[in-house]
Structures are given as structure tokens and as C-alpha cells.
Amino acid sequence: MSAQLYNPSDKHATAETRALYSSMQRLIGAGVIFGHHDDTAYGVEWKFDNDSSDVKNVTGTYPAMYGWDLAKIEHDSTKDINRIPFDLQKKLVKEAYQRGGINTFCWHMDNPTNGKSAWDTTRRTVADIIPGGAFNGVYTDYLDRAAKYLAELKGKDGEPIPILFRPFHELTGTWFWWCKNTSSPDEFKALWQFTVDYLRNKKKLHNLLIVYSVADFDSEAEFLERYPGDNYADIIGFDNYCRNSIPDFTNKLDKRLALLDVIAARHHKLACLAETGYLNIPQADWWTKVLLPVLSKYKTSYVLAWRNADTRQYFAPYPGQVSADDFKKFAQSGQTIFQNRLTPLSVYGKPL
Numbered sequence: 001m002s003a004q005l006y007n008p009s010d011k012h013a014t015a016e017t018r019a020l021y022s023s024m025q026r027l028i029g030a031g032v033i034f035g036h037h038d039d040t041a042y043g044v045e046w047k048f049d050n051d052s053s054d055v056k057n058v059t060g061t062y063p064a065m066y067g068w069d070l071a072k073i074e075h076d077s078t079k080d081i082n083r084i085p086f087d088l089q090k091k092l093v094k095e096a097y098q099r100g101g102i103n104t105f106c107w108h109m110d111n112p113t114n115g116k117s118a119w120d121t122t123r124r125t126v127a128d129i130i131p132g133g134a135f136n137g138v139y140t141d142y143l144d145r146a147a148k149y150l151a152e153l154k155g156k157d158g159e160p161i162p163i164l165f166r167p168f169h170e171l172t173g174t175w176f177w178w179c180k181n182t183s184s185p186d187e188f189k190a191l192w193q194f195t196v197d198y199l200r201n202k203k204k205l206h207n208l209l210i211v212y213s214v215a216d217f218d219s220e221a222e223f224l225e226r227y228p229g230d231n232y233a234d235i236i237g238f239d240n241y242c243r244n245s246i247p248d249f250t251n252k253l254d255k256r257l258a259l260l261d262v263i264a265a266r267h268h269k270l271a272c273l274a275e276t277g278y279l280n281i282p283q284a285d286w287w288t289k290v291l292l293p294v295l296s297k298y299k300t301s302y303v304l305a306w307r308n309a310d311t312r313q314y315f316a317p318y319p320g321q322v323s324a325d326d327f328k329k330f331a332q333s334g335q336t337i338f339q340n341r342l343t344p345l346s347v348y349g350k351p352l
Contacts, residue, residue, distance in 0.1 A: 006268045009231050012206045016155075017162040019349030020102065021209055021234060024270055027345075028299050031337040035065025035104065035304035036316050037275075040092045041084045043308045044318040048088060054308050054318040055338075059331040062339035065164075066096040067304050071108035071118065073149050074142035081108050082307070086149065093153050097161045100343035103153075104164035104211065104304065107146070111177045112138045118176050126183035130190045143195065147203035160207035162348065166274060167195060170239050171226055173215035185226045192228035209234040213274040217256065220263055230267050235301065236260065237272035242290070246283070250294055257298040264299070273303040277315030281323040287330035296335045 007013075008021050027033065036055050039062065041047075043054035055063045068089055071081035079085050093103050108118040113128050113135045129139035153161040171188065174181040178188065192212075199205045212233040217223040227233070238256055242249040257273070264271040273295070278286055295303060308314035317324040331338050 008209060009234050010200055010206055010208065010210075012200070013209075014160055014162070014207050016159055016348040016350075017207045017209060020162045020347050021270075023345065023347035023349075024102075024301050027337065028270075028301060031335050031341065032295050032300050033064045033102065033302035033337045033342070034331070035067055035102070035302055036063040037067035037304060037307040038069075038082060038084065039063050039066055039308075039316075040096070041082075041088065044311055044314050044321075048084075054314070055316050057319050058317050058321075058324045059328050059338060060340075061331065062096075062099065062101065064337050064339050064342040065102045065104060065302055065304060066092070067307075068093065068103065068105050069108055070105050070146050070149070071110070073146050074109055074112075076145055082309075090149075090153060093161060094155070097155055097348075099339060100345070100347060101339055102164065102302075102342075102347070103161060104166060105150075106166045106169050108176075109142060112142055120177055121175065121179065121182050123177070124182055125177040126187045126191050130187060130194055140198065143198050143203070147199055147205055150199075150205055150208075151203070153207075160205070162207050162209065164211050164235065165199075165208040166211035166213050168192065169211075169213045169274065170215035171213075172217055172222065180226070188226045189228045192226075193232055196228070196232045211235045211237065211272065211274060213272070214238045217259070220259055223259065223263060230269070233267075233269060235270040235272050236264055236267070237274040239275035240273060241276060241306075242278035242286070246290055249278075250290060253294045254297070257294065257300060260300075261298050270301040271299055272301050275304055275306055277306045280312075280314060281317055281321065284322045285326045286323055287326045288333065289326075292330055292333060292335060 005022050005025050008018055039053050039055055046052055053062050069080050096103055110117055111120045111125055113123050113125050127133055128135045155161055168178045173179045210233050240253055260271045306315040308316055317327045
């Protein structure tokens with residue numbers, strides 16, 4: 001990235017949000033910021049324990065980024081989709097911010113047209129919830145509830161905590177109601193623009209950095225087909241999981257990160273690997289021999305591993321797991337940024 005620093009797409013972004021965006025740009029080349037979804041809420045064989053983290057238990061430090069989900073806030077639920085009480089989630093977001101960490105939210109929002117899950121693709125939902133659609137009112141109610149919650153995420157001086165907000169993720173896939181099989185590119189762009197404008201202008205949330213995160217893509221045109229425009233995104237990226245074939249994963253990751261570097265530079269955005277992981281990490285040296293060599297070639301701002309649900313589904317190691325020693329090397333490589341490296345940098349523009 002050039003020496004010139006880009007401004008957030010929200011011209012009224014808060015001071016802390018602007019500082020975070022600048023800090024993340026300055027860190028390009030210093031290491032990839034590492035994140036983990038629901039890291040401090042639960043892990044393998046523990047749940048809701050104070051100061052717990054599988055990442056910290058292995059490396060001695062927290063991740064630098066903390067992923068969360070807004071899902072179920074649209075119903076005024078007391079718990080999110082992974083059964084974390086929202087009151088606890090709010091506390092953990094604040095703690096992450098206080099230690100100088102970065103918080104990011106996705107939203108597996110239930111289908112506003114029928115109340116079914118995010119994975120319900122039986123309707124052309126997007127057309128029904130954009131302005132003029134029969135369920136636009138339901139959708140704005142969902143946004144109101146999310147905005148109320150997001151507005152409660154404040155630091156110790158009452159300042160809004162900056163959030164990397166990643167709506168409609170994996171939009172080039174076919175498994176969510178907002179994916180490409182249930183909407184046209186123009187409908188999707190209208191939904192994205194309405195959502196961001198509503199949160200910014202109507203709800204006055206100026207602490208959001210917007211993340212545009214696709215699933216599979218093989219060309220710049222494919223990546224940008226549903227892109228809502230530079231005024232509606234700050235960070236661009238994709239989700240890419242390691243399945244059965246390591247060569248297939250590395251080849252796709254390499255090609256996509258290379259494409260992303262070009263697109264990000266052209267659009268003056270940060271690039272990220274918004275979700276990744278290898279289910280239960282069966283390869284002992286996966287972190288330093290598979291993931292890191294590809295990541296370190298590109299100007300990737302951050303990478304986030306998915307959650308540690310239980311012993312059957314986890315994406316970060318826990319003590320004793322076969323890749324734990326290698327993950328510690330990954331954390332100490334100098335090519336990654338965990339909380340211990342991020343905290344002294346005061347990425348929000350003021351000492352903690």
C-alpha cells in the first residue's frame with residue numbers, strides 16, 4: 001500500500017474509527033492481524049469462563065481480532081445464534097477494545113420474509129426487503145434492533161467502539177438468502193446500499209468500517225459483480241476454507257489473494273481473508289507450512305479463523321491439539337500480529 005492513507009467510506013466516521021482504519025493501513029507489511037470467531041466466549045470443553053481463550057491458552061496471548069455474530073438480535077433475543085447471551089457478548093466486545101483489540105461482526109440474519117434461518121433460499125428475499133418490497137418494513141425493524149445494540153457498544157469514556165461490520169458475507173455462494181442464486185446483482189447492491197445508508201444516516205452509527213466479503217471467485221469481474229461501490233465498503237475480502245485437498249486450498253488462496261491485492265489497490269481499500277480454517281486441523285504444521293507462506297506473500301490486513309464449537313468442530317488449536325506447537329510458531333513468526341503485538345500500537349489513536 002502506498003504511503004497515502006485512505007479515509008473511511010463514512011465521511012462522518014468517529015475519531016477512533018478513523019484512527020483504526022489508518023492504523024490498519026500502516027500495519028500492512030508488518031504482519032497479518034490474526035482473529036478468531038467467538039474467541040473469548042467459549043472453546044473446546046469450556047464455556048463463558050472469565051479470561052479464557054483457546055488461542056491464549058496455546059500461544060500465551062489473545063488474538064488481535066475478535067469475531068462475533070449479530071444473529072438473533074433481529075428478534076430481540078437475549079442470546080445470539082451460538083447461544084452467547086448478548087449481555088455477555090457486549091462485555092467481551094468492550095474487554096477486547098479495552099485491551100486494544102479489534103472487533104468484527106457478521107450477521108447470520110434470519111430470513112425477514114418468513115422467519116426461517118439465514119440458510120433458507122426458497123424465496124427471492126432480497127427483492128422483497130429492499131425499498132418498495134413487501135417486507136421492507138420487517139427488514140428495517142431488524143436493522144433498528146441491531147442498531148440499538150451496536151449503539152450500546154461503548155468504551156469507558158462513552159465513545160462508540162469501532163466495529164468491522166461484515167454483512168451478507170459469502171454473497172457469491174448459493175447457501176444464504178442473500179446469495180447470488182436468489183437475487184440479481186442490482187437487487188443485491190440496492191440491499192447493501194440501503195442497509196449501510198440506513199445505519200449511517202438514519203441510525204447515526206458512525207463507528208462502522210464496512211467489510212465486503214465474498215465466497216468463491218476466479219476473476220476480478222466475478223468479485224466485483226455485486227460490489228456496491230467504494231462509498232459502501234472499507235475492507236474487501238473473501239472466505240476460503242481448507243477442505244480435503246491442501247494443494248487445492250493453497251492454489252485457490254494464492255490466486256485469490258493475488259487478485260485481491262490488485263482490486264484493493266485500485267479501489268483504495270484494505271484486503272482481508274475474512275474467514276478461513278481447516279476443520280479440526282489434522283495437519284501438525286498447517287499454520288506455518290500451508291497458511292502462512294501464502295498469506296505472507298500479499299498485502300492482507302487480517303485473517304480470521306472460525307470458531308471452536310466443541311471437540312467435533314474447531315478451527316484454532318487448544319492445548320494438546322496436534323497443531324498447537326506449530327500455531328505457537330505461527331504466532332511468534334513476526335509475520336503475524338496477535339494481541340501482544342497490537343496493544344502497544346494504540347490503534348485507536350490514544351494510549352489505553
